[in-house]
Amino acid sequence: MSRVLLAVGDPNGIGPEIAVAAAARVEDAPVLVGDHHVLAEAAAAQGFRLRAHTPGLPPEDGVLDLVDVEHLPPDEFRPGVLSAEAGAATIRYVSTAVTLALDGGYRGVVACPHSETAVHAAGIPFRGYPPLLAQLTGVPEERVFLLLSGGGLNVVHASLHERLADALARLTPELVTAAGQALAEALRTFGVEAPRIGVFGINPHAGEGGLFGSDDERVTAPAVEALLARGIDAVGPTGADVLLTTPGHDGFVAHYHDQGHIPVKLLAGRTATALTVGAGVPFCSVGHGTAFDIAGRGVADPTAVVRALGLFGRTKETSA
Numbered sequence: 606m607s608r609v610l611l612a613v614g615d616p617n618g619i620g621p622e623i624a625v626a627a628a629a630r631v632e633d634a635p636v637l638v639g640d641h642h643v644l645a646e647a648a649a650a651q652g653f654r655l656r657a658h659t660p661g662l663p664p665e666d667g668v669l670d671l672v673d674v675e676h677l678p679p680d681e682f683r684p685g686v687l688s689a690e691a692g693a694a695t696i697r698y699v700s701t702a703v704t705l706a707l708d709g710g711y712r713g714v715v716a717c718p719h720s721e722t723a724v725h726a727a728g729i730p731f732r733g734y735p736p737l738l739a740q741l742t743g744v745p746e747e748r749v750f751l752l753l754s755g756g757g758l759n760v761v762h763a764s765l766h767e768r769l770a771d772a773l774a775r776l777t778p779e780l781v782t783a784a785g786q787a788l789a790e791a792l793r794t795f796g797v798e799a800p801r802i803g804v805f806g807i808n809p810h811a812g813e814g815g816l817f818g819s820d821d822e823r824v825t826a827p828a829v830e831a832l833l834a835r836g837i838d839a840v841g842p843t844g845a846d847v848l849l850t851t852p853g854h855d856g857f858v859a860h861y862h863d864q865g866h867i868p869v870k871l872l873a874g875r876t877a878t879a880l881t882v883g884a885g886v887p888f889c890s891v892g893h894g895t896a897f898d899i900a901g902r903g904v905a906d907p908t909a910v911v912r913a914l915g916l917f918g919r920t921k922e923t924s925a
Contacts (some may be wrong), residue, residue, distance in 0.1 A: 607712045608664070609917045610702040611910075613639035615718030616677050616894025617684055619648065619762075619905035622647040624717050624823050625669065627910035629640060629653070630918055634664040635715065638672045638702040640694065642679050646803040650903060660710055674701050684901025692723030696731070703741045706886045715913045718895045721766075732766040738884040751785050752791055752856075752880040755892060755912075756872025758849075759856035760865035761788040761882065772861045773807065773820070775843030779857060781828035782835075787883040788856045789837045794887075795916075800855040803848040804841030807860050811842040825860075878913045889913040 611628065616639065625647045628634050636658050637644060648655050648669055651663035658670040674702030678699045681690040716734065724731040731737065739749040752761045763784040764772035786803055786815045792800035804825055806812060812821040825842035841848065841858075848857060849868055859865030869877050870892065877892030891909035901904055 607622060607710055608633060608670075609635040609712050609914060610672070610705055610714045610913070611635035611637050612702040612714065612716045613637060613644065614698070615720045615723055616640060616643040616682055617686050617723075617900060618718055618720065618897055619900050620717030620895065621771075622650075622901070622903055623905050623907035623910050625651050626905075626907035627914060628669055628849060630907070630911050631775065636671065636672060636711075638698050638705075639674060640677045640682070641671060641673045641675075643677060643682050644669075644671060647781050647903070669908065672701060672705070673808055674698055685897045687720060687723050687726075687897060689723060689726035689728070691721060692725070693727035693729065695719045696727070696729055696737070699734070699737065700741060703738065703886055703888070706866045706888075707784045709744065713889065715910065715917070716888070716890040717910060718891055718893055720895045720897075730898040734879070734881045734888065734890055735765060735884070738881045738886065738888055742884045742886055744884050747903045748783050748787070749881060749883040751789050752788060752882045753869045753877055753892060754880060755877030758869050758872060759788070759792065759882075760789075760859050760869055761785070762859050762865045764861050765882060766862065768835050769861060773783045776807065776824050776860055777826055778827035778831060781824060781860070782831040783883070785828065785832045785837060785839055785858050786835065789832075791880065791882040792855050792911060798891060799838060799853050800840045801840070801853060801857050802832065802858060803843065803851070803854040804832075804839055804858040805845040805848060805860060805864060806842040810844045828858075876909050876912055878909060878916065879911045880916070889916055 613624045616890045677694040735749045739746040807820040808817045821842040875893040882887040
């Protein structure tokens with residue numbers, strides 16, 4: 606059976622230790638992608654031995670397979686320290702994992718937490734994983750989206766890490782339609798054969814018939830019509846507060862970052878998972894940060910990584 610690639614995220618954050626801890630709780634152990642010297646201590650502390658990954662070689666008890674990227678200088682491995690070198694290593698780990706997945710033979714990629722500040726300090730333009738996945742896979746950026754999942758909610762975002770005014774100015778019926786279609790396709794992979802999708806209004810009360818602006822008449826309503834024409838069961842535009850309290854929806858389309866993040870983070874907290882959909886490579890990251898304040902202490906909670914890996918297989922808890 607093909608395996609999942611697990612990029613360890615910012616090496617100076619909690620990624621290395623939660624990657625190892627999560628691997629111990631998954632029935633089909635993932636292949637770690639990072640630097641050997643970054644993972645060696647965490648692996649040994651949790652009773653694992655690292656070995657060089659050989660495609661096709663089955664997992665072995667007590668052993669973690671590793672794609673050794675050999676990128677971060679050993680003297681730059683400093684848990685708890687935000688650094689440009691660690692930010693650059695983060696992107697190298699993810700890029701290596703995605704490139705391997707594109708070549709085939711792997712079920713998908715999971716990424717441990719990253720620091721956008723560290724990545725930008727390395728001089729690498731970065732607005733989150735969806736634009737990076739689009740670049741790596743050659744898919745147009747406007748066809749790749751973030752799907753935040755947790756607390757019983759699945760919310761795709763038509764825009765993400767940008768100034769709110771810029772996000773709203775960029776919204777078009779085509780962009781919102783593409784987000785809804787990517788959401789529907791992702792939900793089908795989760796086993797929802799005929800997903801029902803709710804599309805949030807941009808403005809309060811979805812514009813209240815033009816009283817609060819015509820954005821929803823101009824953007825959202827045509828997008829819902831286009832989704833219906835493609836055979837996708839979509840409803841809206843409706844105010845987000847109303848849709849979220851109305852049962853019967855398998856997923857939602859949010860127009861901007863906070864509109865989708867707040868309800869998921871409120872219900873799921875640090876266990877939320879962030880999927881990148883539309884790029885052609887199954888990709889998931891966690892919904893929390895690098896926790897530099899506790900990095901290297903072995904106390905970080907791996908639950909979000911376990912849940913992300915669980916999207917591709919069974920955890921030992923669920924298979925017991």
